[in-house]
Amino acid sequence: MQTLGDHKLPHFFNYPPYFTLQPVRETREKQIQLWKELILDYCRTQKVFIIGLEEDFPLFSNPGIERSLNHEAREVFLSAIVLDGRAEWMDKSHRQCLILWHRIKDWADIILNFAKENGLEDSVMTVEEIRTGIESRGTDIHGMDRGVLMRALKLLENKGKLAIFKGSSTDDDGVKFSV
Amino acid sequence: MRRRPGIGGLQTAAAARDSYRLLGENVAKLRTDLMKEQLSTFRSQLEDFARKHKNDIRKNPAFRSQFHEMCAKVGVDPLASNKGFWAELLGIGDFYYELGVQIVDICLATRPINGGLINLEELCKILRQRRKGAREAVSEDDCLRAISKLKVLGSGFEVITVGKRKLVRSVPTELKKDHNEILELSQAQGFVTVEEVERRLSWTTGRATDALETLLDEGLAMIDDGHRDGKRRYWFPCVSSVSSFVASETL
Numbered sequence: 001m002q003t004l005g006d007h008k009l010p011h012f013f014n015y016p017p018y019f020t021l022q023p024v025r026e027t028r029e030k031q032i033q034l035w036k037e038l039i040l041d042y043c044r045t046q047k048v049f050i051i052g053l054e055e056d057f058p059l060f061s062n063p064g065i066e067r068s069l070n071h072e073a074r075e076v077f078l079s080a081i082v083l084d085g086r087a088e089w090m091d092k093s094h095r096q097c098l099i100l101w102h103r104i105k106d107w108a109d110i111i112l113n114f115a116k117e118n119g120l121e122d123s124v125m126t127v128e129e130i131r132t133g134i135e136s137r138g139t140d141i142h143g144m145d146r147g148v149l150m151r152a153l154k155l156l157e158n159k160g161k162l163a164i165f166k167g168s169s170t171d172d173d174g175v176k177f178s179v
Numbered sequence: 180m181r182r183r184p185g186i187g188g189l190q191t192a193a194a195a196r197d198s199y200r201l202l203g204e205n206v207a208k209l210r211t212d213l214m215k216e217q218l219s220t221f222r223s224q225l226e227d228f229a230r231k232h233k234n235d236i237r238k239n240p241a242f243r244s245q246f247h248e249m250c251a252k253v254g255v256d257p258l259a260s261n262k263g264f265w266a267e268l269l270g271i272g273d274f275y276y277e278l279g280v281q282i283v284d285i286c287l288a289t290r291p292i293n294g295g296l297i298n299l300e301e302l303c304k305i306l307r308q309r310r311k312g313a314r315e316a317v318s319e320d321d322c323l324r325a326i327s328k329l330k331v332l333g334s335g336f337e338v339i340t341v342g343k344r345k346l347v348r349s350v351p352t353e354l355k356k357d358h359n360e361i362l363e364l365s366q367a368q369g370f371v372t373v374e375e376v377e378r379r380l381s382w383t384t385g386r387a388t389d390a391l392e393t394l395l396d397e398g399l400a401m402i403d404d405g406h407r408d409g410k411r412r413y414w415f416p417c418v419s420s421v422s423s424f425v426a427s428e429t430l
Contacts, residue, residue, distance in 0.1 A: 016370075017401035017414040027398050030291035067405040 004058050007045050010038060013059075019067035021076060035077040040086060044101040049145035050090070051078065051097045100148065102140065107152035112161060112179060114141055121179040127153070128171050225255065237274075240318030247324065274315065278325035281306055286336075286349035294398030295350030296417040299323075299338065302347055319345075342366050346417055352397055357382075357390040362399075362415060369419030370403065370412040 012018045012034050022028040042048065042059055051057050053074050061068030069077070078097045081087040085103065090096040102110065111130070115121060118135045125133070131149060136142040141149075153175055156162050162177045235242045285305050289297055303319050310317060326347060329336040335351035342363035348354070354362075364379055365371045376387040391413050394400040403412040 015414070015416075015419075016405055016412070017403040020402055020404045022401055024395055024398060026291060027294075027395075027401060066407065067403075 004042070007042050010034065013038065013062055014065055016065050016067050019062070019065075019069055019073070021070075021073045032077060032080045036081050036084070039077060039081060040099070040101050043099045047140075047143055049099055049148060051099060053078070053095055053097070098145070098148070104148070104151050104155060107144075107148060108155045108159075110140060111149075111152055112156065114139060115162075115177045115179055120177050122177060124174055124176045126167070126172060126174045128173075130175070221253070225250075225253075237315055240316050240321055244318060244320040247320075275321070275325045275328055278306070278317065278321060279329050281309060282322065282325055282347075283329065283336075283349070285309070286347065290349065291398070293416040294400075295348060295352075296399055297347050297349070298417055299345040299347055322347075341418075344418065350397070355390075357386065358394055358399075361390055361394065361413075362418060365413070365415045366418050370414040372410045372412055374410065 018031060018034070022031050039051075039059060043051075053071065060074060075094055078087060078089075078094075081099070082089060082097070086100050088098045088100065090098050100107075114130075114136065120135070127146070127149060130136060130141060131144055131146065132142070153162065153164055157164050161179055162175045164173065164175050167173050229236065229246075232242070232246070236246050237243075282302065285302060286295065286297060289305075299319055299322060303317065303322050306317055306322065323338060323345075326336055326338055335349065337348045339346050339348055339354065339359075341359055344366060346362075360380055361371060361376060364376065371391075373384065373387050373391065376382060376391070377384060380387075382390075391400065394413070394415075395402065399417060400413045400415055403414055406412060
């Protein structure tokens with residue numbers, strides 16, 4: 001099986017017609033399904049949060065078979081993920097797409113568990129520490145998109161699980177857990 | 180003067196007829212008895228054989244196929260009924276029913292990818308992957324046998340031969356001769372172009388595009404506009420084996 005980085009690629013990735021949007025509805029549905037799964041899987045294992053449609057995203061082309069997805073196909077596949085609630089367009093012209101391989105509420109749960117497991121109840125951490133600190137190393141949280149993290153933290157704040165307080169710069173923004 | 184037939188003569192004639200008939204009946208009975216005896220010997224021999232080689236029949240696909248052949252020659256169908264001696268002895272009926280159910284499953288699951296036409300080889304491959312835990316090895320012959328039993332369901336399960344390959348069809352659509360020829364042509368590379376169809380089969384453009392459009396609509400073909408030469412390629416998952424790759428991951 002071919003790999004991309006350490007990500008295993010499914011075999012359809014080597015089958016040329018999967019790089020052309022299929023005109024027949026049922027075939028296209030299956031095609032979209034397979035691409036959706038591949039994109040989400042890849043983003044999860046490679047910790048990719050933002051896909052730029054005009055950029056060289058590794059999944060958008062397969063040099064081995066000399067095929068790449070055209071703009072329309074890219075947009076169709078990502079739109080399908082958006083429709084599933086697993087991604088969001090970041091601009092009106094659909095140039096960038098934010099991939100939520102965990103939904104915001106799932107991220108919130110993960111952060112909460114992380115706090116419990118590390119005995120961080122009632123402690124204070126900066127947002128940067130959560131993202132890049134030793135505690136989160138080896139978890140999905142490590143290196144996560146700041147925007148996504150902030151949204152998950154706000155959700156937790158609304159639930160009363162923590163308090164966010166502003167620092168002198170965004171780097172100093174902190175949270176106090178009250179799990 | 181000629182004697183006219185008397186009572187005595189008639190009686191003699193009747194007695195003779197009777198004894199002839201009796202004799203005849205006896206001979207016939209002897210023959211049937213002998214035949215019955217031979218048959219029962221044969222049956223018990225076949226049973227003995229089956230009993231003796233039970234494990235081989237179960238586990239060795241090649242042996243199983245030969246056993247089937249032998250049974251077919253003498254007019255015994257171990258699959259005819261799930262009751263009775265064969266089923267009890269070999270469980271052979273259950274084996275094929277199980278295969279049949281799994282084959283239907285695979286055909287349905289891969290239909291979105293291959294449009295309901297699957298290479299027999301692929302089918303066996305997926306079947307084997309699915310049955311990893313099962314003791315019995317499965318051969319293509321077994322698949323064919325199981326599929327032939329599915330025919331009674333009338334759901335359109337059929338094995339068709341296209342070129343060198345056997346394809347299992349699980350959709351009721353009838354493939355026309357034109358479509359078969361395209362499928363056969365595609366076996367070389369996995370795809371064809373309109374030009375190629377025109378050239379190789381000496382068809383008009385209209386005939387070629389018509390046939391290809393139909394195959395596309397049936398979900399049997401996929402288009403590929405990505406090649407450098409800019410010519411649209413029509414790929415056939417049922418012949419180019421990607422179906423198993425995709426399917427084995429979704430199953």
